[in-house]
Amino acid sequence: MPSPHSPPGSESGVHATGPQRLGGPRGVKPCLAPLLAAALARALVALAALQDGGLRALAHRWDAEHFLRVALHGYSRLEDAAFAPLFPALVRLLHLLGLPAWAAGLAAANAAGLALVVLLCRLYGPGPAAALALLPSMALYTTAPYSEPLALALAAAGLLEARRRRWPLAGLLLGLASLARYQVAIPALALALAAWRAERRPRAALLVAAGPLAAGLAVALLYWRVYGDPLVYLRAERLWDSGLTLPVVGQVRWLLDSWFTRQPWSLGGHLVEPWMWAARNLAVYALYLAGLAALARRGDALEAAWAGAALLLVASLRGVPGASAPRLALEAFPAVAALAGALDRAALLALAGAEAALIPWVALCHLQAFYA
Numbered sequence: 001m002p003s004p005h006s007p008p009g010s011e012s013g014v015h016a017t018g019p020q021r022l023g024g025p026r027g028v029k030p031c032l033a034p035l036l037a038a039a040l041a042r043a044l045v046a047l048a049a050l051q052d053g054g055l056r057a058l059a060h061r062w063d064a065e066h067f068l069r070v071a072l073h074g075y076s077r078l079e080d081a082a083f084a085p086l087f088p089a090l091v092r093l094l095h096l097l098g099l100p101a102w103a104a105g106l107a108a109a110n111a112a113g114l115a116l117v118v119l120l121c122r123l124y125g126p127g128p129a130a131a132l133a134l135l136p137s138m139a140l141y142t143t144a145p146y147s148e149p150l151a152l153a154l155a156a157a158g159l160l161e162a163r164r165r166r167w168p169l170a171g172l173l174l175g176l177a178s179l180a181r182y183q184v185a186i187p188a189l190a191l192a193l194a195a196w197r198a199e200r201r202p203r204a205a206l207l208v209a210a211g212p213l214a215a216g217l218a219v220a221l222l223y224w225r226v227y228g229d230p231l232v233y234l235r236a237e238r239l240w241d242s243g244l245t246l247p248v249v250g251q252v253r254w255l256l257d258s259w260f261t262r263q264p265w266s267l268g269g270h271l272v273e274p275w276m277w278a279a280r281n282l283a284v285y286a287l288y289l290a291g292l293a294a295l296a297r298r299g300d301a302l303e304a305a306w307a308g309a310a311l312l313l314v315a316s317l318r319g320v321p322g323a324s325a326p327r328l329a330l331e332a333f334p335a336v337a338a339l340a341g342a343l344d345r346a347a348l349l350a351l352a353g354a355e356a357a358l359i360p361w362v363a364l365c366h367l368q369a370f371y372a
Contacts, residue, residue, distance in 0.1 A: 031121035034129035037352065038117045041139035041359055042110065048363035059102035061367060064145045067091065068101050075226045081236035085222065086179040087147035105145025113142030113149035119156035123163075124337040127348045131340035132333060134355035136362035137326040140372055148330055151181035155188075155331065158211075162191060162302055165199075167207035175211025179219070182233070183313060185212035187331060190309030194302050241319035248285060248315045251322045252278045260320055265369040272369050280371070281325040285315060291335025294342055303334035311335070326372060 049058040060068065063083070070080050070088035072095070087108065094104035121129035132138055142149040154177035161170040174188040189209055196205035220230035229235070237243070241260070245251055255261050255277040265272040288311050295304040310331035321328065343351065366372035 030126060031118050031129065033126050034117045034121050034133050035114065037130040038114055038133040038139075038142075040356060041134050042113075042143045044356060044359040045140055045143040045363045048360040049367065052364060052367040055106060056102050058143075058367065059105050059145050061144070062370060064105060067145055067147065068105055071095060071105070072101055075223075078227075078232070079236055079239050081223060081227065081232045082240070082242075084147060084151075084178075084180055084182050085219070086176065087145075087150050090150065091145065102145070106143075109145045109149045110143060112153045116142060116149055116153040116156055119153060119160060120333070120337065123156060123160055124341060127343070127345070128337040128340035131343075131348060131351055131355070132336055134352050134359070135330075135336060136355060136358045137372065138330055138333075139355075139359045140363050140366055141327050141330065144366070146327075147181045148327065151177050151184050152330060152333065154180060155184055156333070158188070159191075159303065159306065159334070162195065162208065165204075167195065167204045171208045171211035173211070174208065175213075175215040178212040178215040181331075182219070183310075183328065184331060185216060186313045187306040187310040188212040190305045191302055194305035198301060237319075237321075240321065242321050243318050244316050245318040245322075246316070247312060248282075251281065251315060251318055251325075254318045254322060255281065260323060265371065267365055267369045267371060272371050277323055277371070281322070284326050284329055285311070287339070288329055288332050288335045291332070291337075291339045294338035295335060298338060300334075300338075303338075307332040307335040323370065 045058075046055060049055050058064070066080055066083045067088050068091065069076070070083055070085070071091035075081060075085075090108045090112075091101065091104045094107055095101050099107060117129055117133050120132050123129075124132075142152070154173050158170045158173035158177060161167075161173060171192075174184065174191070178185040178188060189212060192205040192208035195208050196202055198204070219233070223232045224230040241254075241258070245254065256274045258274070261272075261274040261277045288307070292304065292308055292311065295307060311329060314325055314328040314332070317325075317328070340348065340351070362372045
């Protein structure tokens with residue numbers, strides 16, 4: 001996010017009714033089509049980046065700068081406490097192995113992003129996985145050095161293990177996902193409650209919840225040691241006017257009349273007006289709400305709980321995080337998978353073409369105006 005100091009188909013998936021019922025194929029070979037879609041998505045993002053400073057500029061834009069600074073220097077500034085430690089730790093490891101920091105960030109993000117595609121293929125099948133890989137916001141934020149690809153890959157692995165009723169492993173993976181992106185803890189805890197209802201005993205819920213809760217405790221201890229304040233994250237978020245508000249309504253009000261959206265953001269020489277931010281968010285929520293309805297019709301309680309909690313959290317954010325709704329809503333990916341899974345082959349191909357056509361524009365929106 002901008003610095004607080006800057007100026008103002010049938011292959012879709014199945015109901016998770018037992019430990020062995022999975023939506024997608026085993027192995028990597030059946031997932032070649034989604035992987036090719038992901039490669040195309042990255043090429044399109046890179047093509048757009050070449051028009052605005054290249055890949056190195058992409059690696060230093062907005063939140064990426066914070067992740068790289070934490071990777072190189074640790075938590076040295078208050079605003080950096082808003083960013084979870086696992087992705088910077090991975091970037092630092094690759095940097096110690098000899099890569100420049102910006103290249104290490106890109107390598108970490110893209111490796112995690114490709115792993116995410118394979119996991120999505122295992123969860124939902126090749127068609128929905130390819131549709132998700134080409135979703136413009138997914139393409140952008142799993143190419144740029146953001147924490148999303150690592151957090152989403154770990155979350156998808158956790159959901160896969162939850163489908164198998166391997167609750168301890170699901171909890172461990174979701175705890176790691178929470179260390180990659182703090183907000184993942186909210187849908188993870190919602191999943192724990194859904195597991196309690198599905199299993200009709202508290203053990204499953206406790207095992208799933210243990211990972212995110214342990215991650216929260218570890219981060220609090222880390223921040224206590226570095227900043228002398230285990231809750232410094234809350235102070236860091238306030239630098240961007242972040243907080244909770246009435247879902248959708250409060251967020252839209254903030255976007256229509258805030259210091260952030262009234263800055264002279266320019267996209268291709270055209271001013272991005274406050275109403276454009278609000279309209280974009282409403283379009284995103286319409287997409288994900290349609291996906292939630294599809295999940296409800298399918299009767300998938302675990303993934304509906306996950307996606308619903310993730311979307312509610314995003315829609316309830318005010319401040320600059322509320323202006324990042326297309327990125328933050330990616331945590332509700334099961335909803336998009338459910339929508340894609342209802343399409344036939346011809347419709348999926350048409351969707352893929354439309355998504356691919358939008359990717360360069362969305363990437364330029366991100367590079368030039370944070371509008372992605």
